[in-house]
Amino acid sequence: MKDDAPLREPSYLILTSLAAEPRHGYAVIEDVKQISEGRVVIGVGTLYTAIDRLHSDGLIEVDREEVVDSRLRRYYRLTNDGARRLAAETARLTRHAAAATSRLRVLGVEPA
Amino acid sequence: MKDDAPLREPSYLILTSLAAEPRHGYAVIEDVKQISEGRVVIGVGTLYTAIDRLHSDGLIEVDREEVVDSRLRRYYRLTNDGARRLAAETARLTRHAAAATSRLRVLGVEPA
DNA sequence: TCGACATATATCAGTAGTCGAAGTATGGTC
DNA sequence: GACCATACTTCGACTACTGATATATGTCGA
Secondary structure, eight states: TTTTTTOEEEEEEHHHHHHSEEEEHHHHHHHHHHHTTOOOOHHHHHHHHHHHHHHHSSSSEEEEEEEEEEEEEEEEEEHHHHHHHHOOOOOOOHHHHHHHHHHHHTTTTOOO | OOOOSSSHHHHHHHHHHHHSSOOOHHHHHHHHHHHHSSSSOOOOHHHHHHHHHHHHSSSSSEEEEEEETTTTEEEEEEEEHHHHHHHHHHHHHHHHHHHHHHHHHHHHHHOO
């Protein structure tokens, strides 16, 4: 894991989702739809492989498991490393977006 | 080209760089170092293949060519589509970063 | 003058992470 | 009985990035 490599959108939003509270995979998908205003729908393939990777990188960990209606729910939560990583990544996005915004403003273009 | 797919960091920063003024490839690398405060260094392989792709997607176009000290400089500029795309992508990043920031704040974590 | 470094572009093999689809399984609704 | 929502697993394909190598000119210091 190179911790200076940028997180890609799905992974970033998974961490963001888990920053609110522990959630299981399927609930993360629903939450990401909400916070992206319906624009980002994470496919199940992306989700579970990303969760595995974030887990083995120590950014998230298993919170608990539940069985509801005979269906397993595996809840994950952010680790301290995960929270730090999300904070660093957020600062990065904010800086980049600010640079783009000011340059676009000179061109007379406003972010949609 | 799926225009709903997110731009990855290098491509986003290349567009941001060209939003300021027309630049040639090598100058883009230097500019990106500046706007990212030294944190993002785009490799030449990434740069020229990304430029080719952004060009064939119509987001940038050739501004002019110069020869300085027997070395070619090919300048590119943003197209209108490129500016619109950068604006849309910037809005996306801003939304996501805002969601993460407010959730991190509840955890008592501030973006670095 | 020799070597190192900056400028400037081209190209390619390898890889990481995502995408999309298929599979397994339960339960509710029309 | 068909369909959709819930919930996780797995896998092949794809795309953009990474890192290295190549070519070539100009500058600067030892």
